[in-house]
Amino acid sequence: MNSPKLKSFLISNLDIEEDEISSILKSCQVKNVKKDAFLLRENEHCKHTFFVEIGLLRQYSIDDKGKEHTISFAPENWFVTDRESAYFNQSSAYYIQALEDSKAVMIDENFFLKLSEKIPSFIDFNNKLLHNHIRHLQKRINMLLSSSAEERYLEFVEMYPDILLRVPQTMVASYLGITPESLSRVRKELARKNFKK
Amino acid sequence: MNSPKLKSFLISNLDIEEDEISSILKSCQVKNVKKDAFLLRENEHCKHTFFVEIGLLRQYSIDDKGKEHTISFAPENWFVTDRESAYFNQSSAYYIQALEDSKAVMIDENFFLKLSEKIPSFIDFNNKLLHNHIRHLQKRINMLLSSSAEERYLEFVEMYPDILLRVPQTMVASYLGITPESLSRVRKELARKNFKK
DNA sequence: CCGTCTTCTTAACCTACATCAATGCGCAGC
DNA sequence: GCTGCGCATTGATGTAGGTTAAGAAGACGG
Numbered sequence: 001m002n003s004p005k006l007k008s009f010l011i012s013n014l015d016i017e018e019d020e021i022s023s024i025l026k027s028c029q030v031k032n033v034k035k036d037a038f039l040l041r042e043n044e045h046c047k048h049t050f051f052v053e054i055g056l057l058r059q060y061s062i063d064d065k066g067k068e069h070t071i072s073f074a075p076e077n078w079f080v081t082d083r084e085s086a087y088f089n090q091s092s093a094y095y096i097q098a099l100e101d102s103k104a105v106m107i108d109e110n111f112f113l114k115l116s117e118k119i120p121s122f123i124d125f126n127n128k129l130l131h132n133h134i135r136h137l138q139k140r141i142n143m144l145l146s147s148s149a150e151e152r153y154l155e156f157v158e159m160y161p162d163i164l165l166r167v168p169q170t171m172v173a174s175y176l177g178i179t180p181e182s183l184s185r186v187r188k189e190l191a192r193k194n195f196k197k
Numbered sequence: 198m199n200s201p202k203l204k205s206f207l208i209s210n211l212d213i214e215e216d217e218i219s220s221i222l223k224s225c226q227v228k229n230v231k232k233d234a235f236l237l238r239e240n241e242h243c244k245h246t247f248f249v250e251i252g253l254l255r256q257y258s259i260d261d262k263g264k265e266h267t268i269s270f271a272p273e274n275w276f277v278t279d280r281e282s283a284y285f286n287q288s289s290a291y292y293i294q295a296l297e298d299s300k301a302v303m304i305d306e307n308f309f310l311k312l313s314e315k316i317p318s319f320i321d322f323n324n325k326l327l328h329n330h331i332r333h334l335q336k337r338i339n340m341l342l343s344s345s346a347e348e349r350y351l352e353f354v355e356m357y358p359d360i361l362l363r364v365p366q367t368m369v370a371s372y373l374g375i376t377p378e379s380l381s382r383v384r385k386e387l388a389r390k391n392f393k394k
Numbered sequence: 395c396c397g398t399c400t401t402c403t404t405a406a407c408c409t410a411c412a413t414c415a416a417t418g419c420g421c422a423g424c
Numbered sequence: 425g426c427t428g429c430g431c432a433t434t435g436a437t438g439t440a441g442g443t444t445a446a447g448a449a450g451a452c453g454g
Binding site for chain 3: 168169170180181183184185187188
């Protein structure tokens with residue numbers, strides 16, 4: 001059970017000794033999953049926050065017409081969870097699935113408690129993570145309200161150039177709120193514009 | 198300087214004595230604003246969380262084409278702030294404006310610190326508020342990605358029937374991500390359907 | 395190296411919603 | 425009781441993006 005990335009992530013953000021964090025981390029299970037495997041399905045109760053050590057996860061929902069809507073991508077060093085389900089004890093409306101063979105640390109409530117007890121700065125750090133999450137969500141809402149498909153795509157390219165190369169366009173489209181066909185057209189149009197310059 | 202609603206809100210959610218909360222609340226300024234007055238403008242630095250005692254506030258952005266996009270409405274007993282600006286010390290991309298003559302408690306960083314110090318349960322409570330915020334934002338993203346104008350309007354009617362009656366339709370439309378004209382047509386269509394039944 | 399599968403592209407057509415412009419209508423101020 | 429203003433409605437027309445369907449291009453297992 002080793003989780004070097006989570007470890008260094010915590011060390012660089014918290015005022016904590018290496019062996020102390022190691023001992024806490026021992027209590028966390030690490031899950032290895034193959035591409036396409038699920039870490040969470042709709043209607044299940046989400047009990048963990050996943051920290052991605054290796055690979056790439058995706059969180060998405062499926063609407064009544066059967067269409068997928070990507071909520072987030074989580075590559076190495078990212079967290080992903082359904083806070084609504086985990087925190088408020090509800091069954092989840094989302095799926096979390098591996099887009100590549102992946103390795104994720106399964107963080108549970110207990111882990112948070114231990115950290116809060118032993119490391120005072122963890123509370124502030126956790127607070128910061130939550131605020132950061134809120135910032136991203138709000139930015140995305142603002143974008144969905146105000147930008148065209150092309151603008152949203154350009155924004156995505158700029159923010160997540162690495163992810164762009166690792167996931168199928170279908171999924172990028174479902175993140176942007178458009179169809180794969182539309183995304184293809186947007187890309188074509190952009191290529192044309194750049195060529196003309 | 199009295200803020201009875203914030204007081205009872207805190208008392209009912211925290212394990213705290215009435216006079217203790219009263220003394221902490223004394224340090225908070227209360228702001229009375231007329232309809233249309235601003236509590237925050239774009240490019241300003243947001244230094245407070247506003248708790249609405251009386252009235253109704255709205256948070257919105259203006260895009261490059263000059264269009265308004267409503268981020269949130271805040272009636273009595275609600276908080277509103279730009280966490281991105283307040284927490285990360287950036288200049289704000291949003292406006293906060295009174296839609297009615299209003300009274301808001303101006304909560305600053307210091308207030309949070311005092312509460313965290315004196316009331317241990319405040320940390321958990323604050324955590325809960327953040328999680329709740331995240332839950333709402335995520336739900337809204339999911340809706341913007343997956344629902345039609347009509348579905349979004351129906352959802353709004355169900356979730357915020359009170360707000361619906363207090364704000365002009367233009368602003369509801371800008372919350373839903375559609376034009377006022379479209380909202381008018383959606384409403385007409387819904388009226389027609391209900392009449393036929 | 396072939397067949398199958400998945401993803402991407404392209405084209406023709408369609409629809410939800412936007413835009414533009416005119417009209418209506420309630421209500422505040424004089 | 426007028427007048428003007430802000431907001432809602434309506435109609436005509438435009439357009440971004442959706443839908444459907446087909447083929448092209450990689451990716452992969454045998």
